[in-house]
Amino acid sequence: MNWKFLLLPLGLLALPARAQQSKRNERLRYQLDSLDRAYRRYEQRTDAAFARAEADSLLQPVRLPNGNLVGYAGPAIGEVAPDSSDLRLVTAIIRRYGYPGKSLVGPRASQIAWQVLQRTGHTTRFLPQLRVAAAAGELPYPQYAQAVDLQLVQAGKSQRYGTQIMDCLLPNKTTGQVEVLRFLWPVADVPHVNDLRRRAGFTTTLAQEARLLGFSLAPMSLPEAVRLKQAAERGE
Incomplete structure (x- = not known):
């Protein structure tokens, strides 16, 4: 299936979130950037594994030498994505700071946090925090809207x-x-x-x-x- 997607009183949460995100946290930004780089390397290895498997299936019937693919560095097809560890980090950040919006970690790192929640299927779990971030301009509102729709569909x-x-x-x-x-x-x-x-x-x-x-x-x-x-x- 392809999912492309309670509201808490805004006044109770908006002020703390704004206060928390008034200063850029470079340590958090670096952690999210590092997480993203690691995930991209995982995707590259997985793509290479599929490419190698496809090349092998084409080479074997005509008995050509099976040389290594350029740039191939493993893994075997089926390597487990680092979703659980990525989610633990983002969850810990949200529990301490609220959703890490662009004021706290910068626009790019803020999107990395959203991507982790989306690919692990946990956007609805943090819907109140996403609402606060969207209302404060810390997260694009359409992304919050996707989470709202997803929660409705799941219900x-x-x-x-x-x-x-x-x-x-x-x-x-x-x-x-x-x-x-x-x-x-x-x-x-x-x-x-x-x-x-x-x-x-x-x-x-x-x-x-x-x-x-x-x-x-x-x-x-x-x-x-x-x-x-x-x-x-x-x-x-």
Whole structure:
């Protein structure tokens, strides 16, 4: 499945967050930058492993020498991503400082923290902190909106901003082949969703996103979307 996505009273949290992020913390910025560099090296090694496996599969049938790929440094396909250690660091930062926004760690490092939460599936866990950061301009509001939508989808409710698309792998009962069904998770207020997106800082309409990502805007009921999601999870 492809997920592209309570609100606490803002006044209770906004002032402490602003106070915490009034001064740049270079140590935290360095930690996040180091984390990002390590993850990029992991991606490079994984890409190289896949490239080597693909090259081997092409070379063997014609009995050519299997030389090493240029720049290949391992690992075997299936190396575990450093998600758990990355998440522990970001979690510790959030618990102490609130979400590390651009004032605290700079724009780039702030995005690294978001990327860790996103790839580990923990954006909704820190939704209150993301809301505070977005309201203070420390995090782009569309990223907070994605987390809001994701939480609604996970709860089986209609999304607000139209950021969540589902890719369901479903067996075709006629052909027996597995097919991909891509659809937009139902939106709560379709007539006004583009205005809501604009006010949240999105630069595209829902129709533009549909053309870009290849999904249909044909209306789907929430019960049907939930049924498809559950069927895909069960492999039916």
